[in-house]
Amino acid sequence: MKKKKRGLTLEQKEGLQGYIFILPWLFGLVAFTAGPLLFSLAASFTNYNITSRMDFIGFDNYIRMFSSDSLFWISLGNTLYFVVFSVPLTTIGAVLISVLMNQKVPGMRVFRTIYYLPAVLSGVGVYLLWMQLLSPNTGLVNTILSWVGIQGPAWLFDPNWTKPAIIFMSLWKVGGSMLLYLASMQGVPQSLYEAAEIDGANPFRRFWHITLPMITPIIFFDVVTSTIGGFQVFQEAYVMTESGEGGPANSLVFFNLHMWNKAFVAFDMGYAMGMSWILFIIVFILTFINLKLAPRWVHYEGGK
Amino acid sequence: MSIWNKSYYESVKVKKRMSNTIIFIVLLAGSVLLLSPIWWMFATSVKDMQEIMAFPPTFWPNDWYWINYPETLKAAPFIRYTFNTLFLTMIAVFANTLANSFIAYGFAKIRFKGREVFFAILLATMMLPAFVTMIPHYVMFAKLGWLNTYLPLIIPQFFGGAFFIFLLRQFFRTIPNELTEAAKIDGASHFYIWARIILPLSKPAIATVAIFTFNGAWNDFIGPLLYLNDESLYTLQIGLQVFRGQVSTQWNYLMAGSLMVLLPVIILFFIFQRYFIEGMNLTAGSKG
Numbered sequence: 001m002k003k004k005k006r007g008l009t010l011e012q013k014e015g016l017q018g019y020i021f022i023l024p025w026l027f028g029l030v031a032f033t034a035g036p037l038l039f040s041l042a043a044s045f046t047n048y049n050i051t052s053r054m055d056f057i058g059f060d061n062y063i064r065m066f067s068s069d070s071l072f073w074i075s076l077g078n079t080l081y082f083v084v085f086s087v088p089l090t091t092i093g094a095v096l097i098s099v100l101m102n103q104k105v106p107g108m109r110v111f112r113t114i115y116y117l118p119a120v121l122s123g124v125g126v127y128l129l130w131m132q133l134l135s136p137n138t139g140l141v142n143t144i145l146s147w148v149g150i151q152g153p154a155w156l157f158d159p160n161w162t163k164p165a166i167i168f169m170s171l172w173k174v175g176g177s178m179l180l181y182l183a184s185m186q187g188v189p190q191s192l193y194e195a196a197e198i199d200g201a202n203p204f205r206r207f208w209h210i211t212l213p214m215i216t217p218i219i220f221f222d223v224v225t226s227t228i229g230g231f232q233v234f235q236e237a238y239v240m241t242e243s244g245e246g247g248p249a250n251s252l253v254f255f256n257l258h259m260w261n262k263a264f265v266a267f268d269m270g271y272a273m274g275m276s277w278i279l280f281i282i283v284f285i286l287t288f289i290n291l292k293l294a295p296r297w298v299h300y301e302g303g304k
Numbered sequence: 305m306s307i308w309n310k311s312y313y314e315s316v317k318v319k320k321r322m323s324n325t326i327i328f329i330v331l332l333a334g335s336v337l338l339l340s341p342i343w344w345m346f347a348t349s350v351k352d353m354q355e356i357m358a359f360p361p362t363f364w365p366n367d368w369y370w371i372n373y374p375e376t377l378k379a380a381p382f383i384r385y386t387f388n389t390l391f392l393t394m395i396a397v398f399a400n401t402l403a404n405s406f407i408a409y410g411f412a413k414i415r416f417k418g419r420e421v422f423f424a425i426l427l428a429t430m431m432l433p434a435f436v437t438m439i440p441h442y443v444m445f446a447k448l449g450w451l452n453t454y455l456p457l458i459i460p461q462f463f464g465g466a467f468f469i470f471l472l473r474q475f476f477r478t479i480p481n482e483l484t485e486a487a488k489i490d491g492a493s494h495f496y497i498w499a500r501i502i503l504p505l506s507k508p509a510i511a512t513v514a515i516f517t518f519n520g521a522w523n524d525f526i527g528p529l530l531y532l533n534d535e536s537l538y539t540l541q542i543g544l545q546v547f548r549g550q551v552s553t554q555w556n557y558l559m560a561g562s563l564m565v566l567l568p569v570i571i572l573f574f575i576f577q578r579y580f581i582e583g584m585n586l587t588a589g590s591k592g
Contacts, residue, residue, distance in 0.1 A: 021410025028463030036440030125562030
């Protein structure tokens with residue numbers, strides 16, 4: 001009796017310690033994730049401007065977004081354009097390169113280093129570099145194109161070519177996910193390939209029927225994360241256009257750039273937080289669809 | 305039957321060697337393409353403007369203006385920016401390795417009620433775009449009077465990041481439970497086990513977190529852009545953006561500045577690349 005009443009059981013003590021260890025994260029979850037999410041949801045129904053006013057205005061922000069803010073639709077379109085092209089291109093590119101690298105070619109480790117290097121470089125320096133590389137007359141990209149007889153476009157100065165320019169730039173960093181694919185390909189049991197070879201399967205069939213199914217979990221992970229990442233495209237447009245204005249003919253006004261300008265230039269914060277919830281909902285729906293579609297094509301070994 | 309005959313094997317070998325040669329050449333060409341921007345950045349940084357504007361452009365500079373580098377350093381307080389950036393980066397590395405390994409230990413090695421639910425929430429937060437919470441963060445830090453200080457860039461780092469917690473938890477789980485159980489029987493507390501057993505055994509994973517954090521903090525642009533106004537607080541990324549406004553299209557100075565900002569990352573990458581690759585293997589391994 002006495003023992004039972006005094007203090008906690010061993011199991012409870014253990015459990016308490018568990019909470020102590022995850023406490024910093026729990027605090028962060030409330031203070032930096034859940035709280036801000038709720039605040040922005042509530043504030044999106046107000047005309048909040050951070051300093052003086054915060055009046056409830058119902059769905060006005062959302063109505064304004066959908067009916068009278070043409071930049072909202074332009075920014076959404078620009079962002080979708082970027083995601084629709086950059087996600088498949090970088091995924092396919094990364095898979096192809098890792099397949100090549102997975103053949104026991106001499107110097108593989110050196111190649112791996114070289115291909116990965118651009119992925120660790122980021123920030124303003126990289127954007128400035130690409131502005132120079134994409135310079136219409138004297139940049140490296142158009143110089144190389146001219147060798148094969150192609151007259152390169154004006155890239156960042158031509159509204160039709162600004163987004164392809166940004167997508168092109170993202171392909172330079174394809175080595176980041178390449179490394180993920182390579183790591184997972186090296187985990188494919190060699191015996192599978194040997195068996196297939198004895199059965200007379202050619203390299204293409206071996207790729208299609210062994211390598212590809214085995215790396216589908218990584219493709220899935222890559223597609224989900226790069227879709228979410230794609231919707232956050234911002235810095236490229238902010239740095240590579242004059243003072244974040246969004247390039248010629250608004251062609252680089254991405255969703256987050258528009259949101260940024262609404263929040264921190266116009267201080268139309270209630271409206272901007274409404275936009276952030278639209279972004280949240282879009283990303284949530286796409287992730288949900290991805291998760292639902294996954295069982296149809298993602299191959300988990302041993303039904304894990 | 306002919307599979308086992310010698311000439312078949314020979315032909316397979318020859319074919320294999322040929323396809324390997326082709327792959328080698330393709331990869332080599334790709335390497336040249338991928339590295340050429342970095343060479344171009346360097347070459348541009350030592351040219352004068354006349355040569356940069358000349359057509360056709362030169363791959364190997366005619367004249368080498370090393371003076372562009374001291375000129376660039378003179379044009380903006382890059383030394384100051386470097387110290388600021390280093391300060392923020394070091395704190396970020398310290399905070400992230402400490403907090404994330406602590407939290408990850410709880411998820412990996414202690415049984416408690418609701419652990420799986422909390423871990424699922426943690427995974428879900430990885431899917432949350434950072435821009436969704438950015439404006440409320442700004443409002444919160446503004447109300448706390450933290451604008452134009454380093455606090456908004458430092459304090460949140462002490463509460464862990466979902467991806468790093470996930471990564472470290474995966475690694476900690478590969479450390480046999482017998483080790484921690486044995487220590488517990490000897491009367492060791494979880495705090496002791498975390499600090500004295502798990503951390504020393506997890507150096508590669510901790511190094512991976514440190515290196516990713518360094519890279520992220522060094523390259524962080526949005527945070528400093530949002531929170532810092534005083535030039536004396538600027539980091540290299542903001543400094544570079546401001547510098548660009550000053551020298552506009554002086555590409556030699558811009559490339560010299562960019563290269564100086566990128567160089568520490570490039571050097572670090574070559575020294576510690578195995579930790580980058582380790583991080584990728586951990587991520588890939590846990591998804592497969």
